[in-house]
Amino acid sequence: MIYILKNRILKGIVTRNIDPFLARKTEIAGRELKSLIRKNFGRSLDLREVDTGSCGACESEIISANNPFYDLQRFGVNFVASPRHADALLVTGPVAKNMFLALQKTYQAMPEPKFVITCGDCALDGGLFKDSYYVCQAVKDILPVALHIPGCPPKPAVIIQQLLAFLKQKQV
Amino acid sequence: MDGAEVISLIKKSLPDFSALLVSQDYRDEIYLKVSPQVFQATALALHKILSSPVMMLFALDERNSAGVFVINAVFVNSKEGQWIIVSMDLSQENPVFDSLAKSIHSASLFEREIWEMFGITPQGNPDLRRLNLHDEVWPKGNFPLRKDFKTMMPGDLGEYKFNRVEGGGVFEIPVGPVHAGIIGPGHFHFSVAGEPIVNLELRLGFTHRGVEKLFEGKSFFDALRLVECISGETAFAYSVAFATAAEKISGIVTLEKTAYLRGIFLELERMYNHVNDIGGIALDVGFSFPAAYAALIKEAILQLNERLTGNRYLKKVNLIGGLALDLDESKKCVLFDALKKIKNDFNELVKMLDSSVSFMDRVDTTGVLIKKTAQDLGIVGLVARASGIPTDLRKYFPGIYQEAKFKMIPAEGGDVLSRLRLRFFEFMESCRLIEEFTVKLGGSAETKVSAPAKPETSALGYVEGWRGPVLCYLKTDVHGLIARCKIVDASSHNWQGLTYAVLGNIIPDFPVCNKSFNLSYPGNDL
Numbered sequence: 095m096i097y098i099l100k101n102r103i104l105k106g107i108v109t110r111n112i113d114p115f116l117a118r119k120t121e122i123a124g125r126e127l128k129s130l131i132r133k134n135f136g137r138s139l140d141l142r143e144v145d146t147g148s149c150g151a152c153e154s155e156i157i158s159a160n161n162p163f164y165d166l167q168r169f170g171v172n173f174v175a176s177p178r179h180a181d182a183l184l185v186t187g188p189v190a191k192n193m194f195l196a197l198q199k200t201y202q203a204m205p206e207p208k209f210v211i212t213c214g215d216c217a218l219d220g221g222l223f224k225d226s227y228y229v230c231q232a233v234k235d236i237l238p239v240a241l242h243i244p245g246c247p248p249k250p251a252v253i254i255q256q257l258l259a260f261l262k263q264k265q266v
Numbered sequence: 267m268d269g270a271e272v273i274s275l276i277k278k279s280l281p282d283f284s285a286l287l288v289s290q291d292y293r294d295e296i297y298l299k300v301s302p303q304v305f306q307a308t309a310l311a312l313h314k315i316l317s318s319p320v321m322m323l324f325a326l327d328e329r330n331s332a333g334v335f336v337i338n339a340v341f342v343n344s345k346e347g348q349w350i351i352v353s354m355d356l357s358q359e360n361p362v363f364d365s366l367a368k369s370i371h372s373a374s375l376f377e378r379e380i381w382e383m384f385g386i387t388p389q390g391n392p393d394l395r396r397l398n399l400h401d402e403v404w405p406k407g408n409f410p411l412r413k414d415f416k417t418m419m420p421g422d423l424g425e426y427k428f429n430r431v432e433g434g435g436v437f438e439i440p441v442g443p444v445h446a447g448i449i450g451p452g453h454f455h456f457s458v459a460g461e462p463i464v465n466l467e468l469r470l471g472f473t474h475r476g477v478e479k480l481f482e483g484k485s486f487f488d489a490l491r492l493v494e495c496i497s498g499e500t501a502f503a504y505s506v507a508f509a510t511a512a513e514k515i516s517g518i519v520t521l522e523k524t525a526y527l528r529g530i531f532l533e534l535e536r537m538y539n540h541v542n543d544i545g546g547i548a549l550d551v552g553f554s555f556p557a558a559y560a561a562l563i564k565e566a567i568l569q570l571n572e573r574l575t576g577n578r579y580l581k582k583v584n585l586i587g588g589l590a591l592d593l594d595e596s597k598k599c600v601l602f603d604a605l606k607k608i609k610n611d612f613n614e615l616v617k618m619l620d621s622s623v624s625f626m627d628r629v630d631t632t633g634v635l636i637k638k639t640a641q642d643l644g645i646v647g648l649v650a651r652a653s654g655i656p657t658d659l660r661k662y663f664p665g666i667y668q669e670a671k672f673k674m675i676p677a678e679g680g681d682v683l684s685r686l687r688l689r690f691f692e693f694m695e696s697c698r699l700i701e702e703f704t705v706k707l708g709g710s711a712e713t714k715v716s717a718p719a720k721p722e723t724s725a726l727g728y729v730e731g732w733r734g735p736v737l738c739y740l741k742t743d744v745h746g747l748i749a750r751c752k753i754v755d756a757s758s759h760n761w762q763g764l765t766y767a768v769l770g771n772i773i774p775d776f777p778v779c780n781k782s783f784n785l786s787y788p789g790n791d792l
């Protein structure tokens with residue numbers, strides 16, 4: 095603890111220049127996202143993530159979108175622990191048979207109004223796994239999907255931009 | 267070691283042992299075909315002689331070509347960097363074999379898998395509950411990995427029975443498959459007496475996507491894309507394991523440069539995952555500042571990956587016979603530059619964690635997996651090393667790692683702290699290896715060698731991924747397409763370790779124990 099505090103005082107604010115260009119782009123998109131969320135969702139958009147058979151890279155990128163570099167939370171997007179607190183469901187992966195029920199139950203547990211976002215190519219139509227004996231139909235055939243975020247996995251910047259584009263389009 | 271030596275070793279414990287066939291198509295693979303009567307005894311003997319867990323145990327459906335089911339058990343001879351594959355044919359009329367699980371714990375889950383996927387019975391296995399094909403959704407009598415399986419036939423559904431712990435004050439806590447965080451799905455069934463956990467049972471298989479069936483009939487080229495999508499944060503290691511098997515089958519001798527490039531990317535993958543876990547361990551005990559710091563280091567490595575290869579998770583980088591890209595001088599500079607910053611940041615992170623007494627107090631002696639238990643369970647990879655078992659394919663198999671004098675320092679404690687410290691150490695060692703490999707990298711402008719896949723040939727590909735060994739057994743059909751592809755992730759061995767490590771700990775410490783293992787759901791479920 096003392097080490098951290100000492101460092102904090104000695105070094106001041108340390109900003110890390112990982113990729114200044116990307117950071118600026120994120121900042122600009124994020125600001126706009128924030129104002130839209132302020133208007134439409136009363137300050138925060140709460141997402142609940144469900145993995146229905148993803149490879150884990152989609153999760154990793156969603157987590158990355160919350161790291162201090164992108165920090166999705168500062169724009170008003172929160173990831174919540176319970177579907178009861180969520181405005182939208184974020185689904186990753188093809189729908190494996192074993193997860194079908196869990197997906198439905200999670201959706202049912204959410205309060206209205208609610209919508210569904212799919213994240214990653216697998217969640218669109220099963221991707222590489224769509225012909226498997228153990229993969230159900232696409233998420234959009236099970237639940238009403240409002241937005242798809244493409245990519246394998248979608249980069250954090252793409253996740254932010256897609257959310258922004260979606261909310262903008264809802265405006266008009 | 268050659269086939270004859272293996273046989274004479276086995277003869278020491280089984281005097282009248284004889285094999286039906288011994289062959290060695292590749293330096294690092296010895297293949298023994300034995301009769302079903304001696305299969306169990308042979309496996310047991312090799313398990314003892316080599317002190318190797320059952321690294322793989324899987325079936326092949328060869329009823330069309332030979333009228334039999336084949337069962338292969340794979341052991342590792344770490345002293346000489348070799349794999350020993352024991353194989354037997356089972357008649358299709360009565361597909362039954364003597365269970366190994368009674369004597370070798372590490373065979374147990376594999377046998378359950380063979381049973382549910384092929385309908386071959388391991389006689390005497392004490393626990394034949396299904397793993398991936400959940401009873402609630404998959405009717406009885408459907409065996410998807412049999413070649414004649416087309417679609418699921420309706421039938422009786424069943425129910426999964428958890429082991430019960432009964433007694434005064436014992437209560438159960440079921441958790442999952444959907445968890446509170448952004449992670450994969452799995453079900454944890456805790457039995458708790460007062461505070462301490464007295465039993466933990468895992469139910470996995472939620473991300474089962476039928477990957478092994480999808481491989482059938484695919485060309486190597488198409489299959490490679492699928493391999494990378496099995497377990498996303500180990501994508502590169504999977505692709506290397508698959509590519510090495512495919513290269514052996516095609517008779518490709520890769521360029522020296524390929525080994526170095528693969529080494530560099532493997533270590534980058536290890537680094538971003540290790541730092542991710544270090545951050546995760548800090549986060550799970552509520553120490554969020556270092557966790558945020560670790561997340562930044564991970565982001566820096568992912569962005570470095572992207573600058574070097576165009577992909578943050580190193581997908582589409584590897585090919586059969588080489589790589590899709592090269593590192594030119596300017597990229598090497600980018601790499602060295604980034605590594606320097608990453609190393610500095612990492613040292614800060616380590617100091618931060620080391621200097622916090624309350625953090626150390628939480629991780630020290632938490633979630634202990636003692637060496638004896640780890641050996642009995644057949645634990646592999648990082649978790650095994652943290653429990654004092656010296657095991658690492660990079661150390662024992664000849665190649666660039668041995669030339670680079672790769673250092674392996676097993677920890678002793680087997681607790682969360684040991685697994686954390688081991689990650690500290692391995693992260694820095696990876697930095698050193700990358701630097702060394704990059705300096706040695708040179709040679710021609712070519713990046714790959716190609717050759718067609720030989721029909722009806724098999725080979726084993728392997729690599730030490732960041733969790734531990736990733737193994738891939740490949741066999742081609744008459745057209746040179748894939749007849750069988752079996753992948754075993756370190757997670758399949760290590761999930762059992764977690765259930766022992768948490769015993770006696772309190773539930774609030776479960777997340778940190780789990781994170782210190784950080785095993786894969788999709789890599790296990792396939």
Ligand code: SF4
Binds near residue numbers: 147149152215216
């Ligand atoms: S879309 Fe790609 S990254 Fe996402 S779960 Fe599917 S395979 Fe993995």
